[in-house]
Amino acid sequence: MTARFRALMGACAVAALSSAAGAETITVATVNNGDMIRMQGLMSEFNAQHPDITVEWVTLEENVLRQKVTTDIATKGGQFDVLTIGTYEVPIWGKQGWLVSLNDLPPEYDADDILPAIRNGLTVDGELYAAPFYGESSMIMYRKDLMEKAGLTMPDAPTWDFVKEAAQKMTDKDAEVYGICLRGKAGWGENMAFLTAMANSYGARWFDENWQPQFDGEAWKATLTDYLDMMTNYGPPGASNNGFNENLALFQQGKCGMWIDATVAASFVTNPEESTVADKVGFALAPDTGKGKRANWLWAWNLAIPAGSQKVDAAKQFIAWATSKDYAELVASKEGWANVPPGTRISLYENPEYQKVPFAKMTLDSINAADPTHPAVDPVPYVGVQFVAIPEFQGIGTAVGQQFSAALAGSMSAEQALQAAQQFTTREMTRAGYIK
Template sequence: MRSARLGGLVAALLASTIAARADNATLTIATVNNGDMIVMQKLSPQFEKETGIKLNWVVLEENVLRQRLTTDIATKGGQFDVMTIGAYEAPIWAKQGWLLPLDDLGDGYDYKDLIPQVKEATTVDGKMYAAPFYAESSFTYYRKDLFDKAGITMPEKPTYAQIAEYADKVSDKKNGIYGICLRGKPGWGENMAFLSTAVNAFGGEWFNMKWEPQLTTQPWKSAIDWYLDVMKKDGPPGPTANGFNENQALFANGKCGMWIDATSGAGRIYDPKQSQVADKTAFTASPVTDKDPKASGWFWSWNLAVPASTKQGDAAKKFIAWATSKTYVGLVGKSEGWVAAPPGTRLSTYSNADYQKAAPFAATVLKAIETTDPKHPTVDPVPYTGVQFVAIPEFQAIGTNVGQDISAALAGQDSAEAALKKGQSTTERTMKQAGYPK
């Protein structure tokens, strides 16, 4: 009996020591410079006050963040305690043993409230390795005032041909309004996020069932020709510098007639404190073609993960449990307005009457996320999963190289045909070196 009591006392002492260590920790958090993460940083002093844990923030542009995190985690550098990673990295890094599992975030976390498709994207062998912070599909934003002025009615599922026609009709470059804004900044998660979905819609794919690259096939040519034509004719100047954040700012400032991009941008576009066109914007599905009449939106999530190299796993998990909780969503709603609440992760957000009232896009976004199918992303069968990316480790380099080639064509430094031939060649070489087919 005495021995059992002593054991219980030692266990309690050990638990309190670990808790004290966690509460005195300083965490280094690496995140992307998107609006939702900026809000997280802004509200984090409340977490510090509640827990005694100090936070050191490293906020980076998307391409730079990916490079830094990939290098650090692959070399076990240990620079970061919490990482913001995507639906692409989470399962790949988990299988490498680079991430700590997050199935122990506490009784109040409510895992069942997470949207199933979003949780599944960060789950390997039944364990969640990254907690969803926000998730998205993509859709078409458009200026209803400009469409009314031009006598155009946007259909529920516009085609790529219609989008090009509408861009020309609403473009008013003399007054600083461009018919369409699309990502031009090179990167597998920047311009290639949009372009991969366009290729899917035109009936193409990155690889056939033999893992042979398909960049010189007709669907790729059609998709890239469409993109270059519409951007050069009706897009903004300097498009190769524009990624998600830059195009979001252009649209919010009334410079774009249309913008095809992440549904997560809707919170800012519909917030009158951040957008000049909050009352002038409407939305519809991502464009389609006759080849693929389904809405060709993507699926993505930004998630918080703990690298296995950290020495402060308990404190890191405590922060993640706070930042991805229902309580945090409510905190954002109250402090920033419900339209700014992190989208796409929790069912309770979409059943919340305050959010539904503030976010007219809520039901459309939820439907887009729930109906996008990363397991069947293309018209023809493919050996990979992922809608706007290919879920293999080699894709990060492949997508970025191809993105740079197409960005060069957008800048007028190369033709579409030459860009795709270069992309085909480098992709073939990378896949051969990686030993595909496996």
């Protein structure tokens, strides 16, 4: 070995050590849904572009994720560098100074391309505090073959009366086919996301203009009664344990006639590699009762950086990659346009290839139909369609969800659940100072 070669090898070793020393590891906390799992399978693409950044994933069930990231950010624990959080948390945490502004993402990121309905929910005082990985509303996914067998035709914009009739006629318990699958698992973002949106369409609301809870009103009684009737008579057994993932699995196995849930599920129920009914699925807007509001929500799963992170630059590079137009192109090239994360960018819905996806238009129409500033038929003092954008809602919503889940499990009546919800919410809102 020549002296020159030894010197060259030594220089390479020093450069390698320097590069390793400069490498940063960021920890990403995320939810265990299909789109986020898919991203983890595409990380070789990120690694090729960013060899100096290593990404470690902490993947959790939705309720557990919320609990852990809320605790971590409130206590400044510093466990995570990137958080997967929802439209509920972003404005509250941004206003409290708990998140890093993303206004300085590079020009090619094109933040102006984010759908206004989604971007507005992630912006506080002109600062973008999170980047949407995917956006969603809710809609009806249904079995076209079972609907035809029942002698019915699903309208593009159905009523709850039609849904109740269809649930009855599509149910065949001997064949383990249930007319309707709805969330029953307790949680402000699980069963209460669905039930709050449903309640909006029935003319109910969480609070009147003086922050008085409204669970003792006729509209909430009608909402919960109809929900329990449908689920008890035409829903799957053990429904009080079913959230998004459980109902997704049931639908993919051919056990649900209808499923009213997140528009993002459309790519999973129509994927022939995952769904036994992929070629039999139709879509419709979430139902209404003729009062001017549909039972569709507005949500985005977003990537944000906690103010306590020591690796902000690396975290921003990851977020810019994961929520970019290029990432959408990457997914499309690997798995087809139907599997691209939906509901975030104007350019996606202007793309002729994406317009061919059977659920693209229904998803966009559902997102645009939701109005977080006027979520209910009657005036309300809060913002949020399927949640109330106040810090206290996380605890209150989950407690109320536990009462309604218990009613679904048969351990209390609808009246008892509503009474318990009214008493608990009144007490908590009084303690928090909303009710004088």
